[in-house]
Amino acid sequence: MADEAKRKIPLLMVLPPLIFLALAALFLVGMYREDPDVLPSTFAGKPAPALQVEPFGEGEALQDAMLRAPGVKLVNFWASWCAPCRAEHPQLEAMQDAGVTIYGINYKDEPAKARGFLEELGDPYAAKATDPVGRTALDWGVYGVPETFVIDGKGQVVLRFPGPITVSILQDKILPAIQSAAVE
Template sequence: MKANSPWVFLPLVGFVLLAVLLASGLGRDPQELPSALVGKPVPSFSLSSLLTEETYTEDSLKGRWQLLNVWATWCPTCHVEHPYLLELAARGVAIAGLNYKDELPAARQYLANLGNPFTHVIVDADGQLGLDLGVYGAPETFLINPAGEIVLRHAGDLNARVWEEKFLPLLPAQAGQGKGGQ
């Protein structure tokens, strides 16, 4: 290979491209998963309730500001966030639960033992609604406006810091204070 051959620079070019690629990822929050559904309606669905004989549809998520929390009993982080969901519910925040790919008796027992923060619990046994929402895994929480549109998606546990930094700034004052505003 000649010293003035263009191939001599190939390792340098590769290194520069790799450095640029890695640098572009610095400063990004790994918990931040963009959602193509932000600003769009919740996808159509018709699924049963975990606790009643009802069937829920996307219309069940209209009419008020609310959270849609994706959870499962097999999810260790869901156990960690559960007390905070109970706290939000006690403050009047409306939270719909999406029980994701779970064993139904275990899910019922979980809520019976730990308390139920949910206004209603939708069963997504095969994970199709989760797939339509772009769920990577549990827990994930979506902020839904009264029109049934997704305003925010958060992957990971919902806690006081996340609530204050990400959710509250997007909510009208009455909804943000936990009144489940209209």
């Protein structure tokens, strides 16, 4: 019996350091990824997923055919309860003023609050829809709002950008993706 107890003690002494080393190795691998802030998009270079949305508010309703029409366009998932959506709104309006077509999909929001959001901040969307249960967001791989997709004239996803569009993101990522999509 004493021999059995002696054999169990070394295992109990070795196991915690082994677990620690395994976790440390996983941490190090995660730290040295190419760009840890980039969430992979399985849709880049592929057709934009079909829309399963409902009309939202007044104005033109977003239709699936609009995504496949000629010309570069952005699809922006947003919500009135989303503080980063409020922060990115001036950049969306600046792009609209520059002639960029932006389609808005309101995500899991109360219609009255969503309308109030656009009345207060302005409506940069050429057409919009609502995704009340998040079905389209799920199909598009949306992690949370805001998320913006650059779509080319063939209806293919050129860029997926998760998070709010800041001035630097607009200059460094969104505008280059729009230029790239316009060339294709």
